[in-house]
Amino acid sequence: xxxxxxxxxxxxxxxxxxxxxxxxxxxxxxxxxxxxxxxxxxxxxxxxxxxxxxxxxxxxxxxxxxxxxxxxxxxxxxxxxxxxxxxxxxxxxxxxxxxxxxxxxxxxxxxxxxxxxxxxxxxxxxxxxxxxxxxxxxxxxxxxxxxxxxxxxxxxxxxxxxxxxxxxxxxxxxxxxxxxxxxxxxxxxxxxxxxxxxxxxxxxxxxxxxxxxxxxxxxxxxxxxxxxxxxxxxxxxxxxxxxxxxxxxxxxxxxxxxxxxxxxxxxxxxxxxxxxxxxxxxxxxxxxxxxxxxxxxxxxxxxxxxxxxxxx
Numbered sequence: 684x685x686x687x688x689x690x691x692x693x694x695x696x697x698x699x700x701x702x703x704x705x706x707x708x709x710x711x712x713x714x715x716x717x718x719x720x721x722x723x724x725x726x727x728x729x730x731x732x733x734x735x736x737x738x739x740x741x742x743x744x745x746x747x748x749x750x751x752x753x754x755x756x757x758x759x760x761x762x763x764x765x766x767x768x769x770x771x772x773x774x775x776x777x778x779x780x781x782x783x784x785x786x787x788x789x790x791x792x793x794x795x796x797x798x799x800x801x802x803x804x805x806x807x808x809x810x811x812x813x814x815x816x817x818x819x820x821x822x823x824x825x826x827x828x829x830x831x832x833x834x835x836x837x838x839x840x841x842x843x844x845x846x847x848x849x850x851x852x853x854x855x856x857x858x859x860x861x862x863x864x865x866x867x868x869x870x871x872x873x874x875x876x877x878x879x880x881x882x883x884x885x886x887x888x889x890x891x892x893x894x895x896x897x898x899x900x901x902x903x904x905x906x907x908x909x910x911x912x913x914x915x916x917x918x919x920x921x922x923x924x925x926x927x928x929x930x931x932x933x934x935x936x937x938x939x940x941x942x943x944x945x946x947x948x949x950x951x952x953x954x955x956x957x958x959x960x961x962x963x964x965x966x967x968x969x970x971x972x973x974x975x976x977x978x979x980x981x982x983x984x985x986x987x988x989x990x991x992x993x994x995x
Contacts, residue, residue, distance in 0.1 A: 725852060729985035737939035743780070745967045746948040748974040753952040760978055764788060764796040767971075768803035770954055774969055775807035777961035781883035782810045783875055785847055785972035788833045797834060805840035811878040812837060813847035816864050828866050842882045845875030849982060856983040862898055862907055862931040873898075877905070883968055898931060907931040940986035948974075 747770065754760055767786070774782060784804070791797055804810045815831045832838055846864045851857050865871040873881075873891055877900060881891055886901050897904040909931060937943075949959045951971075 725854070725856075725858065728858070729856070732937065732985045737943060740938055740944050740947055742947075743967055744944070744947060745779075745964055745969050746944055746974075747774070747951055747954055747969060747971045748948050749786070749951045749972065749978065751975045751977075752950050754975050754977065756952045757955075760973075760975070761792075764792060764800040766951075766955060768796075768799040770951065770971065771800075771803040771807050771810065773954060773957070773961065774964050775803075775809070777964040779809070779964045779967050779969045781842075781879045782807060782969045782971065783879040784810055784812045784841075785875065785970065787813055787815060787831055787847075788837055789831055791834060797836065801834070801836040801840045804837060809842050809882050810840075811843035811845055811875060811882050812841040813875045814844055814872055816846055816848050816866060816872075829868075830866050830870065830872070843878035843888070844872065845878035846872040847875050851982060854983070856985060856987065858935060858985060859908075859932045860935055862905065862933050863893075864930075879968055879970075893931065905933060907933050935984075937984050937986060940984065 749760065757766065767784075771782065771784075788797070788800065804812070812833050814833070816828050817831045818828060832844075833841075838844060846861075848861065848864060849857050850859065850861060860874055860876070862874050862877060863871055877891060877898065880900050880903065881888070884890075884901050884903075890899075890901050892899055893907075897906055899905075949963065953959050
């Protein structure tokens with residue numbers, strides 16, 4: 684009896700040892716593949732997202748697109764800022780939750796048009812405007828990062844400001860969003876999406892904060908992945924302390940490929956002409972930005988892929 688029991692125990696221990704070796708070998712192989720070919724992990728994630736299929740579009744988001752049809756009707760962009768002022772008045776009259784203006788009006792134009800846009804933003808009271816972190820255009824050799832902002836009157840009138848930077852991988856696809864960025868002076872910005880939600884919830888700027896795992900917007904929680912290294916930023920003022928900014932990365936959960944929001948996307952020109960019912964904007968997050976082929980950057984998503992001649 685003892686001999687049989689000891690043989691059974693030996694077999695169980697041998698199986699357990701083999702199982703442990705298989706797990707270790709598989710883990711090591713996966714780590715080696717991720718180290719030597721990091722793209723494999725990204726492509727695997729893309730494939731899983733495509734297998735998942737298209738998700739239903741959120742019913743509280745509406746897009747007003749500066750599209751090719753609008754450019755063909757109104758003329759070459761940039762347009763007079765009175766058009767954007769009119770759009771904002773039409774949309775805000777329908778009482779949307781918040782309006783995100785993803786157009787940076789950084790250069791002064793006609794004074795009356797600039798003032799009309801700033802006044803429309805102030806009247807709306809719930810407009811978040813975008814800023815972009817760029818390399819110093821006047822001294823690129825210094826590799827300094829600074830904020831490209833809208834005119835001071837527009838920034839002052841806005842209910843919030845957020846960055847619109849999108850990072851891409853080596854293959855040109857955008858898979859993550861940096862929830863917060865800072866320039867070389869330590870001036871931080873949350874992403875425009877976060878600011879839009881904050882404005883829509885009628886929260887003060889101090890209602891957005893981070894924990895070890897989440898960015899909190901009031902009662903909302905957005906999970907993130909922290910980068911390996913924090914950014915230490917020393918301000919110009921020698922007496923000031925260094926600012927520590929932790930890069931917070933959020934995986935973008937795309938609902939589908941280009942056109943996934945088509946049912947809730949309206950042409951800028953159609954809204955301007957009053958062809959879209961104001962009820963379409965009531966209680967919604969309204970995003971205003973460019974989709975025309977001649978405007979802005981074209982960024983690939985995990986739903987975009989091509990085949991070579993061999994079908995790979």
